[in-house]
Amino acid sequence: MSNNMPPPITLQFNLPPEWLDSIRGVIREELAAAGTPVQRNPVTEYLTREGVAKAFEISLVTVDAWVKAGKLTAYRIGRKVRFKSSEIDSALKVIRTGKSGVRINHN
16 A cells, blocks of 8 residues: 555454444434434335236236326336336325215326
8 A cells, every 4th residue: 555554454243133223323313413414315116017007906008008198107127117106106196986985096
């Protein structure tokens, strides 16, 4: 190394899970006390065409028709097509049906 520093040392510990939870809690408390917000990146959940079809109890042809009509947005990852579950939820709208109450249906 150019600054004559020794190479870093890596230590590996197998700590019990409750210790790790405690350490994480202390770090969060210290960051909160320092005024640094602790942010977690939300994980986006994706559904396949089959998953959307199963969730709505519809055919794959209907899923494709909804995409073509702009009711759902499909995302391609290589050769795979996926749908964001949050966008599936927002594609729903409530339809009031007289005495029978509220039914959820697609746009």
